[in-house]
Amino acid sequence: MRSARVFFGHLPLAFRLALREMRGGLRGFYIFMLCILLGTAAIAGVNSVARSMTSAIDAQGQEILAGDLRFGLKNREASVDELAYIKSLGKVQLSTNLRSMVRSGDKSAQALTELKAVDGAYPLYGTFTSEPGQPLQDLLAEKDGTFGAVAQPLLLDRLGVKVGDTILLGDMAMTVRGTIVAEPDALSDGFSFAPRLVVSRDALTRSGLVKIGSLVDNFYRVKLDDPTRERRDIRKEAEAKFPEAGWSVRGSSNAAPSLSENIERFSEFLTLVGLAALAAGGVGVANAVGAFLDSKRQVIASFKSLGAPGHLIVMIYMIQILAIAAIAILAGLVIGAAITPIAGYFLEGYVPVPRGLNLYPSALGIAALFGLLTTVAFSILPLGRSRLIRATELFRSQSYDGWRMVPWRYYLSAAAAFLLIALLAVFSSENRFIALVFLLATAGAFVVLRLVAAGVALIARRAPKVTSPALRLAIGNIHRPGALTASVILSLGLGLTLLASLALIEGNLRGNLAGAMAEKAPSFFFVDIQSRDLDRFRSVLATTSPKGEIVEVPMLRGRILQFNGEDVQKRSIDPAARWVLQGDRGITYSEALPTNATINEGQWWAKDYSGEPLVSFSAQEAGELRLKIGDTVTVNVLGRNITAKIANFRNVEWRSMSINFVMVFSPNTFKGAPHAWLATLTDGNATVSADAKVMREVTNAFPGITSVRVKDALDVASNIVAQLAVAIRAAASIAIVVSVLVLAGAIAAGNRARIHDAVVLKTLGAKRTMLMRAYLYEYFLLGLSASVFALAAATAAAWYVMIAIMDLPFSFLPGTAASTVILALLVTAGTGLLGTWSILGQKAAPVLREL
Numbered sequence: 001m002r003s004a005r006v007f008f009g010h011l012p013l014a015f016r017l018a019l020r021e022m023r024g025g026l027r028g029f030y031i032f033m034l035c036i037l038l039g040t041a042a043i044a045g046v047n048s049v050a051r052s053m054t055s056a057i058d059a060q061g062q063e064i065l066a067g068d069l070r071f072g073l074k075n076r077e078a079s080v081d082e083l084a085y086i087k088s089l090g091k092v093q094l095s096t097n098l099r100s101m102v103r104s105g106d107k108s109a110q111a112l113t114e115l116k117a118v119d120g121a122y123p124l125y126g127t128f129t130s131e132p133g134q135p136l137q138d139l140l141a142e143k144d145g146t147f148g149a150v151a152q153p154l155l156l157d158r159l160g161v162k163v164g165d166t167i168l169l170g171d172m173a174m175t176v177r178g179t180i181v182a183e184p185d186a187l188s189d190g191f192s193f194a195p196r197l198v199v200s201r202d203a204l205t206r207s208g209l210v211k212i213g214s215l216v217d218n219f220y221r222v223k224l225d226d227p228t229r230e231r232r233d234i235r236k237e238a239e240a241k242f243p244e245a246g247w248s249v250r251g252s253s254n255a256a257p258s259l260s261e262n263i264e265r266f267s268e269f270l271t272l273v274g275l276a277a278l279a280a281g282g283v284g285v286a287n288a289v290g291a292f293l294d295s296k297r298q299v300i301a302s303f304k305s306l307g308a309p310g311h312l313i314v315m316i317y318m319i320q321i322l323a324i325a326a327i328a329i330l331a332g333l334v335i336g337a338a339i340t341p342i343a344g345y346f347l348e349g350y351v352p353v354p355r356g357l358n359l360y361p362s363a364l365g366i367a368a369l370f371g372l373l374t375t376v377a378f379s380i381l382p383l384g385r386s387r388l389i390r391a392t393e394l395f396r397s398q399s400y401d402g403w404r405m406v407p408w409r410y411y412l413s414a415a416a417a418f419l420l421i422a423l424l425a426v427f428s429s430e431n432r433f434i435a436l437v438f439l440l441a442t443a444g445a446f447v448v449l450r451l452v453a454a455g456v457a458l459i460a461r462r463a464p465k466v467t468s469p470a471l472r473l474a475i476g477n478i479h480r481p482g483a484l485t486a487s488v489i490l491s492l493g494l495g496l497t498l499l500a501s502l503a504l505i506e507g508n509l510r511g512n513l514a515g516a517m518a519e520k521a522p523s524f525f526f527v528d529i530q531s532r533d534l535d536r537f538r539s540v541l542a543t544t545s546p547k548g549e550i551v552e553v554p555m556l557r558g559r560i561l562q563f564n565g566e567d568v569q570k571r572s573i574d575p576a577a578r579w580v581l582q583g584d585r586g587i588t589y590s591e592a593l594p595t596n597a598t599i600n601e602g603q604w605w606a607k608d609y610s611g612e613p614l615v616s617f618s619a620q621e622a623g624e625l626r627l628k629i630g631d632t633v634t635v636n637v638l639g640r641n642i643t644a645k646i647a648n649f650r651n652v653e654w655r656s657m658s659i660n661f662v663m664v665f666s667p668n669t670f671k672g673a674p675h676a677w678l679a680t681l682t683d684g685n686a687t688v689s690a691d692a693k694v695m696r697e698v699t700n701a702f703p704g705i706t707s708v709r710v711k712d713a714l715d716v717a718s719n720i721v722a723q724l725a726v727a728i729r730a731a732a733s734i735a736i737v738v739s740v741l742v743l744a745g746a747i748a749a750g751n752r753a754r755i756h757d758a759v760v761l762k763t764l765g766a767k768r769t770m771l772m773r774a775y776l777y778e779y780f781l782l783g784l785s786a787s788v789f790a791l792a793a794a795t796a797a798a799w800y801v802m803i804a805i806m807d808l809p810f811s812f813l814p815g816t817a818a819s820t821v822i823l824a825l826l827v828t829a830g831t832g833l834l835g836t837w838s839i840l841g842q843k844a845a846p847v848l849r850e851l
Helices: 002-024 030-059 061-065 080-089 136-140 153-159 201-207 231-241 257-295 297-305 310-347 361-386 408-427 432-462 469-479 485-514 516-520 531-544 575-581 619-624 688-701 710-749 751-763 768-805 814-841 844-848
Strands: 069-074 090-104 110-118 129-131 147-151 166-169 172-182 196-200 217-224 248-251 524-529 549-563 585-589 597-602 614-618 632-637 640-652 663-665 676-682 706-709
Touching (some): 002 310, 030 310, 069 231, 080 217, 090 153, 090 201, 090 706, 110 688, 136 147, 136 172, 136 196, 153 172, 257 297, 257 310, 257 408, 257 432, 297 310, 310 361, 361 408, 432 469, 432 768, 469 768, 485 710, 485 814, 524 531, 524 688, 531 549, 531 688, 575 619, 619 640, 706 710, 768 814
Parallel strands (some): 147 172, 614 640
Antiparallel strands (some): 090 217, 166 172, 524 676, 549 632, 549 676, 597 640, 614 663, 632 640
16 A cells, blocks of 8 residues: 555656656657557558458448348259249349350360359349440340340450450350440359359359259349348348258358358457567667666656655656557557558459548557557566666766666566566457467467577686687677677577578478379369269260379268257357368268278278268368267258268368368268269479360360369469568568567667677777677578578478478478578678668767776
């Protein structure tokens, strides 16, 4: 109680003295401010952009979904009763989506397309824009016995055709009457591997592409007669009335769930990267506060000589630091908020973004809290040491006091601030495990970097004497009291580790996509092979690719509804396994264990098994879903709910990109069910021209079969990785910029001791060139030490991500290693020389007077 009265009693005096000292300006705090500003701006900007996109998706939900509600059905249309129920809700529009091959009119070129067939009511909301700007129904209508189509320009380029030319959909000739400019519901349809082609529903029916077992999506969009009805209530009502419909019901408030989820995940990742930059900047905060208090030694000594207690001194300078931090945080929030309209300008046309400047208080508030807590956490210990300055500093200011322990309450306060940062990071993230791992890795990096710095100093201390005076001085500077070793390695090591880790992960991802995965992957996937065409299909492939290996399996689509009779939507699902339950999954049946799989647990069924339906589940996904042998799985296939018992778990090699399924059923499960076939062709020696011949011959012989060249799909994936890497590297570069600022601050903080050394050495006859070489050697050795650690830590982190998380092979990349070392040496040597150049011209008399 007494301590609280003393604290609040001294608070007004501390404010007055702090404000008086601040009249001298912000000199010495520029790096401090930049470190806090950049980290705060990064976090505020990333979160504001993410909030702007998700809020725009919510606000434009009707246009993105092209309806108030969407009922999705796989491989079938709605029954009479189902359609009657949907129509009772309001105006209905039907679209059918599928992947198909389309050919030029002379059959000389073919390409994969994302085909959309729409009826006359499309779109219920939003505007479909084409060139020329005629009504869509006019462009698609049948004229002179020929239907029209509109396509994305990329598709026309691949086919070598233009508007007005003829294309073949199946065996039906169509006329290209326009190009697509904007499609209102493109985002709700999900990710596309191929360019879009839009035709009428009548044209699709006439083409004959949709057959039994064809992989098609039928979307019934509804414009509600009563827009006030809760979409969630309608969904529950629909599922209750038609429990075996197997349809997915989506409302306009959740128009593009996959996009929203990916935006959130990406923003969380970039927020953690920004937090790493802020953590690196925290070292700069500690250095700046330490240097500032070091410059105030005589002022603090004067306070002490006048009887000021230690806590009053801490209060005076804490108020100043918090006030300056508030200015930096405010500037960071302004920059972060300004990033939103700038990002919106570049993202417009790709994802929904709001127009103008919009503020998102939650995003800005989280960034401000991170900035404030980082300032407090890294400032407490330097402030605690300020109370240890003695009044005798008035008479001798050039001495080095060495390290002294501050009272325990300062360590506890700093620990509490770091704990608050960790809790804020974890609880503001959806994937708390990843956030926790990232924080522990960052904390571990700080601890290891301190140990590395201590090890470097120990090696320098025990190093044999060298004949070069400059090198001997450099080695001495590394291990002497008050050396820059810890500050330089801490500041540079964390930023380099982050950048090198991301570079190694990106390089390995792209290398796997272009190398190991491409070598193992089949040359082609063929989808929608009808049973009656299977023998003739094999014959065509045997003729066009005689050395190719053909594998085919029956293919159905099913949605997992229940585990052990419990609705999967009500279960707590591991984020790593959610993809298994999202939408329909490819499923198959087989008498024998697939050749590319092994049994992990349980037994395979007999060849002539005819008992209750059994299913084999992928072992990894089963573990993530907490399933065990004997559990039941209920799936909806073709409008029927089928329950099967888990007989065994299989080890599945997903990265082989061969035919793999999460679930393989016993053959009796789908006896008599209509289905198509899925096939692969593998020919490791095939050339580009040979692949083109295979695609041409298959498409001409079987227009209804969809051919997917795997290399094209891998190229798409590689391009996506490259585009994501640009954003990630941009965020990571902030950490490098902060590291450079921290390094500059550390050098500036050590200038008082270096001025003393330089003056004494010059008095003893040392030349400026010798001192410059000594500093260059010192910074070179420190940069080399930081880069070696960063490279080792980045390699370990990238290895863990690739092997443990992505289940992909890892390889060390010498180019990335070399660039990391070179970057470290250039940054350290360049920043160090710039920071110490002014020291070499320091006059001796004023310094010698203070000794």
